[in-house]
Every structure is written in C-alpha cells, then in structure tokens.
Amino acid sequence: MRPGRSDEYQEFAAARAGHLYRSACLLTGGDTHLAEDLVQETLGKVYVRWGRVSRADNPAAYAQTVLTRTYLAHQRRHSSRKEHSTASLPDTAGPGPTGDAPLRLTLVEALGRLPAKDRTVVVLRYWEDRSIEQTAVAMNTSSAAVRTRCVRALARLRSLLGDSLVEYARP
Amino acid sequence: MPVDDNDPNDAFEVRFTEALHQAGSGFEPPRQDLAARGEARGRRRAFRRQAAVLGGVTTVALIGVGGALMLPGGQAVGSHSSSTGASSPSVPPATSAATTSVSGDALVHTLEKLLPKGEFSDEEARGTGDPLPPFAKVVYDDGNGKAAVAVSFSRLRPGGQEARQTTECPDKVFIAFDTCRTTTLDDGSKLMILKGYEYPNSRSGTKLWTAEYVSRTGQHVSVQEWNAAAEKDAPVTRALPPLTAEQLSQLATARQWRTALDAVLVPPAAADPSPARGVPGGSVSSTLVSLLPKGVRVVSKSSADAGFGYAVLDDGKGASLVQVNVQGDQSDVENELFGAGTKTLPNGMKVVTHQRPGEKGGEGVVWWTVDTIRPDGYRVVISAFNSGAQNTAATRSTPALTMQQLETIATNAKWYARH
Numbered sequence: 001m002r003p004g005r006s007d008e009y010q011e012f013a014a015a016r017a018g019h020l021y022r023s024a025c026l027l028t029g030g031d032t033h034l035a036e037d038l039v040q041e042t043l044g045k046v047y048v049r050w051g052r053v054s055r056a057d058n059p060a061a062y063a064q065t066v067l068t069r070t071y072l073a074h075q076r077r078h079s080s081r082k083e084h085s086t087a088s089l090p091d092t093a094g095p096g097p098t099g100d101a102p103l104r105l106t107l108v109e110a111l112g113r114l115p116a117k118d119r120t121v122v123v124l125r126y127w128e129d130r131s132i133e134q135t136a137v138a139m140n141t142s143s144a145a146v147r148t149r150c151v152r153a154l155a156r157l158r159s160l161l162g163d164s165l166v167e168y169a170r171p
Numbered sequence: 172m173p174v175d176d177n178d179p180n181d182a183f184e185v186r187f188t189e190a191l192h193q194a195g196s197g198f199e200p201p202r203q204d205l206a207a208r209g210e211a212r213g214r215r216r217a218f219r220r221q222a223a224v225l226g227g228v229t230t231v232a233l234i235g236v237g238g239a240l241m242l243p244g245g246q247a248v249g250s251h252s253s254s255t256g257a258s259s260p261s262v263p264p265a266t267s268a269a270t271t272s273v274s275g276d277a278l279v280h281t282l283e284k285l286l287p288k289g290e291f292s293d294e295e296a297r298g299t300g301d302p303l304p305p306f307a308k309v310v311y312d313d314g315n316g317k318a319a320v321a322v323s324f325s326r327l328r329p330g331g332q333e334a335r336q337t338t339e340c341p342d343k344v345f346i347a348f349d350t351c352r353t354t355t356l357d358d359g360s361k362l363m364i365l366k367g368y369e370y371p372n373s374r375s376g377t378k379l380w381t382a383e384y385v386s387r388t389g390q391h392v393s394v395q396e397w398n399a400a401a402e403k404d405a406p407v408t409r410a411l412p413p414l415t416a417e418q419l420s421q422l423a424t425a426r427q428w429r430t431a432l433d434a435v436l437v438p439p440a441a442a443d444p445s446p447a448r449g450v451p452g453g454s455v456s457s458t459l460v461s462l463l464p465k466g467v468r469v470v471s472k473s474s475a476d477a478g479f480g481y482a483v484l485d486d487g488k489g490a491s492l493v494q495v496n497v498q499g500d501q502s503d504v505e506n507e508l509f510g511a512g513t514k515t516l517p518n519g520m521k522v523v524t525h526q527r528p529g530e531k532g533g534e535g536v537v538w539w540t541v542d543t544i545r546p547d548g549y550r551v552v553i554s555a556f557n558s559g560a561q562n563t564a565a566t567r568s569t570p571a572l573t574m575q576q577l578e579t580i581a582t583n584a585k586w587y588a589r590h
Contacts, residue, residue, distance in 0.1 A: 043206060
C-alpha cells in the first residue's frame with residue numbers, strides 16, 4: 001500500500017473501529033469477544049481492498065457491509081449449532097457499559113434471543129438506519145425476505161421487551 | 172429511521188430504535204488498538220492471500236488439484252541459532268531484551284543488497300520500532316520489466332496455529348495457485364514457496380509469488396514478488412515475477428534479516444488462542460475420509476481443522492459435498508436441537524436426522540443431516556448435499572451417501588475416541 005493510502009486507511013480504521021465494534025456487539029447479541037474478533041477481521045478485509053474501498057461512495061457503509069457478511073459467514077460456519085435462543089447471556093466480559101446498564105442487558109438479551117439473520121436485519125434497519133433494499137443487498141438476500149424477517153423480529157422483540165422499553169428508554 | 176406508515180408497530184419501533192441506540196452506544200471498545208490490530212490482520216491476510224478461507228468455508232468451489240514445485244530439498248540456511256533461545260518453545264520471551272531496532276531505511280538497504288543487480292525505485296518501509304509489523308518494499312527492475320518485491324517480518328507463537336498455517340500450502344478449494352511446496356530445513360524451520368496470483372479468482376494476469384519462512388522459535392519472514400510494479404491496480408510488466416523459487420527462498424532465509432527479526436516482539440498469548448477442543452488427530456476432513464464406505468471417490472477435501480471439515484465425493488454419479496462440524500460442550504442447546512424424532516442409542520448418544528432443501532440457493536439442492544450429541548455435550552453433525560457445493564445447482568438427485576451411511580459415520584467412535 002502506498003504511504004498516502006496507508007495513512008488514509010489508518011485514519012479510516014481509527015475513526016470507524018468504535019462504531020463497528022458497537023454494531024458487532026449488537027450483531028452478536030452481546031458477545032464482546034466475538035465482536036472484537038469480527039471487527040479486526042472486518043478491518044483486515046478492508047485493508048486488503050483499501051485501494052477499491054477508498055474510492056467507494058461510502059467506505060463506512062462498505063465496512064459495515066463487510067462486518068455484516070463476516071458475521072453471517074461466521075454464523076454459517078457454525079451453523080450446525082443452529083440459530084437458537086440463548087438461555088443465558090453470551091459472554092459480556094470487558095469494560096463496564098457507559099450507558100444505561102439495565103437497559104442494555106434487557107435489550108441485548110432480547111436481541112440475543114433472535115435467530116442470527118433476524119438480529120442482523122434488526123441491527124441494519126434500526127441501528128444502521130438502512131432501508132429494506134440496502135439491508136437486502138448487505139445480506140445477499142431479497143427485500144421480501146428482509147421484510148418478513150423484520151416483521152417477525154419486531155413481533156418477537158415486542159413480546160420479549162413489551163412495555164419495558166417505555167420504562168427504560170426515557171432517561 | 173425505517174418506519175412504515177400505518178404500521179401498528181410504529182410506536183414500538185420508535186421506542187425500540189431509541190433504546191437500541193442507547194444500548195449500542197453503551198459498548199465501549201475494549202482496547203485502544205482495535206484499528207491497529209485490524210490493520211495487522213489485513214497485512215497478514217494480504218501477505219498470505221488466504222482470504223477466502225475465513226469467510227467462505229461452506230461455499231466451496233471445485234478446483235482441480237495442481238502439481239508441486241520442485242524446490243531443492245533442505246535449503247542450506249547456515250547455523251540458524253536464534254538469540255531468543257529455544258529452551259522453552261511454548262513460552263516465548265515476552266520482550267526483546269538487548270535487541271537493536273532496525274530502521275525502515277536499513278531494511279530497504281538490505282533488501283536491495285540481497286536482490287540481484289538491477290534498478291530500484293519507489294522504496295517504502297517501516298522499521299522495527301513501529302507497533303505494526305516491519306516491512307520493506309521496492310520496485311525492482313532486472314532489465315526485463317519493473318516488479319514489486321516486498322519483505323515483511325513478524326513473530327508467531329512457536330507451535331501455534333498461525334505458525335503452522337503460515338507455511339502450510341493453502342487449500343485449492345479456496346484460492347487459485349500454480350504450485351506450492353513446503354520444505355523443512357535442516358534446523359527444523361519451515362519454508363513455503365507459493366506461486367499464485369494477486370487476485371485469486373479473477374486471473375487478471377498479475378502473478379504473486381511468495382516465500383514464507385518460519386523458524387522454530389516463530390521468527391517469520393515473508394517475501395513477495397509480483398510481475399507488476401505494484402501489487403494492485405498496476406499493469407503487468409513481464410511474464411513472470413523476477414526471482415526464481417530458489418532466489419525467493421534464499422532471500423527469505425538470508426541471515427541478514429536476523430537483527431530485524433530479533434527486534435520483532437512476540438505477540439501476546441491472547442492473539443493466538445489455544446486450539447479448540449476438536450476431533451482426535453486434529454483433522455475433521457481426514458477422519459471423515461477414513462470413515463467413508465468403499466467405492467466412493469474423494470474428489471477433494473479441506474485442510475486440517477479440528478472443528479470443521481468437508482470432502483467432495485463422487486460415486487460415479489456426480490459430485491456430492493459432505494461436511495462435518497465437531498463441537499465441544501453443546502449441552503446448553505441440546506434440548507433445542509434434539510427435539511421431536513430424536514432417538515437415544517444404548518451408549519446415551521442422541522441422534523436426530525433432517526432432510527430439507529439446501530439454504531444457499533443452489534437449484535434443486537437437498538441437504539441431509541445427521542446430528543449427534545453425547546451425554547457430555549460433545550456434538551458431531553454431518554451434512555450431505557446432492558451437489559459439489561451448496562451454492563451450485565444439483566448435480567444428482569440425492570447425496571452420494573444414504574442417511575444410514577451418514578448416521579454410521581456420525582456415530583463412529585473415531586470422532587471422540589480421546590474424549
């Protein structure tokens with residue numbers, strides 16, 4: 001990589017690593033160790049393709065898509081474990097939350113109970129604010145499939161979280 | 172925010188979105204060097220060109236098995252004594268006491284001295300004082316066209332997975348290459364020479380030849396050369412990269428790199444997690460192949476991995492992908508996975524079978540699975556497809572193995588003999 005490009009990449013990676021990590025934490029349902037690994041993997045992939053990524057309209061969105069696909073590939077690789085509801089929270093070791101701890105646990109726990117692809121749809125739509133079409137592209141699937149998953153996931157989250165969101169979401 | 176009009180869930184969506192942003196923002200990255208670690212991983216990835224392995228294990232493609240490069244055996248690398256010592260290979264020194272740091276300029280200078288006569292330009296380097304791995308890169312012209320040549324240095328945990336995989340020829344299922352050969356040198360260090368391509372799948376004509384040298388103490392030298400003046404986005408300037416396999420190996424094993432290598436720190440133990448508990452012998456694909464019924468030909472199989480492996484089989488009626496996952500304690504999901512239709516064998520092992528359409532879009536692909544779990548939670552799952560890959564169209568009506576054969580394989584004691 002040319003020195004100029006290398007600087008550009010480093011600036012990009014430093015600026016995006018935090019957000020990618022937060023996205024990864026939500027994608028993994030709070031598995032912070034896996035999240036850390038996914039972010040490193042994502043930045044590694046972006047590094048290799050930086051020549052092209054840096055010319056993309058939105059390198060940040062590109063990196064987010066790489067993260068999504070890296071996560072889904074990880075899930076595929078471990079797919080024999082199936083998409084399952086976690087009876088207990090995944091490993092959330094690491095520095096303590098800086099936000100509202102009770103909220104995070106409740107919401108992240110609920111996310112963790114969704115099948116991986118449903119969770120991915122939710123994170124892309126409501127955390128990344130992506131449209132159904134953009135979500136479908138990132139996940140290599142159809143808009144119809146995203147819509148179905150989204151409706152199903154929201155219904156499930158609603159039943160899991162119910163009115164607790166009202167209680168927690170207002171500071 | 173994506174909210175559909177007239178959706179009764181609107182109010183919930185609004186609240187949920189707010190709450191999700193609060194919850195997500197509460198996760199603080201556990202380390203400051205996440206970005207640097209990502210870059211380091213990218214650098215290794217670029218150097219090894221094994222990108223496909225990590226992301227696409229289950230979407231395999233059929234690529235024929237190639238020949239092997241004849242490298243003169245037992246390259247003499249002189250007395251390869253290492254200042255780090257080898258008294259306890261599993262506990263490498265954590266610091267580089269009394270090492271001399273080497274500047275990027277010095278690395279470039281050494282590289283240019285070690286290369287055969289020619290012209291040099293576009294030098295680029297990073298010394299050993301930087302937190303990221305040191306390297307030197309030049310554009311070299313031996314008179315037959317400009318070519319990028321790079322050398323980089325790192326330290327791998329001796330005996331660790333990465334040390335092993337770095338000098339292990341990659342699986343042809345994942346990347347395209349012409350020849351690859353790994354040699355064990357007289358002092359026990361390993362050297363891999365790989366003649367491959369910059370773009371593994373596109374065959375743009377940019378060739379990338381690499382030498383990966385790993386000493387017994389984990390000192391790693393990676394040399395790369397291209398038949399173009401830059402690794403990417405540059406036209407091919409010559410038919411082949413400038414250095415022969417022998418020249419590549421001499422460059423990778425040159426004693427002139429010793430000082431730089433001694434200055435590179437050993438990565439922290441956490442960077443190389445201990446191998447997960449897996450199949451005895453460490454290779455799922457080898458165990459799978461050893462359990463196949465007679466008369467089934469193995470077209471290809473994955474490289475050694477203790478948790479996942481596959482083989483593409485052909486019984487004369489077309490290709491059929493068979494893959495196996497082996498997992499440690501899965502007791503927490505046992506009830507969910509082994510529900511209706513589960514049978515329990517006399518030894519306490521539970522077995523459940525599934526036959527369903529493939530999930531990755533291959534036309535007409537079926538997916539047969541036998542899932543097993545032992546009382547201690549050790550799980551073996553075998554899946555078979557009526558295609559050489561999950562994402563390609565069916566090549567036959569059913570997989571090459573029957574459900575009974577899959578069950579016989581999955582319940583064999585070879586998967587867990589040691590556990």
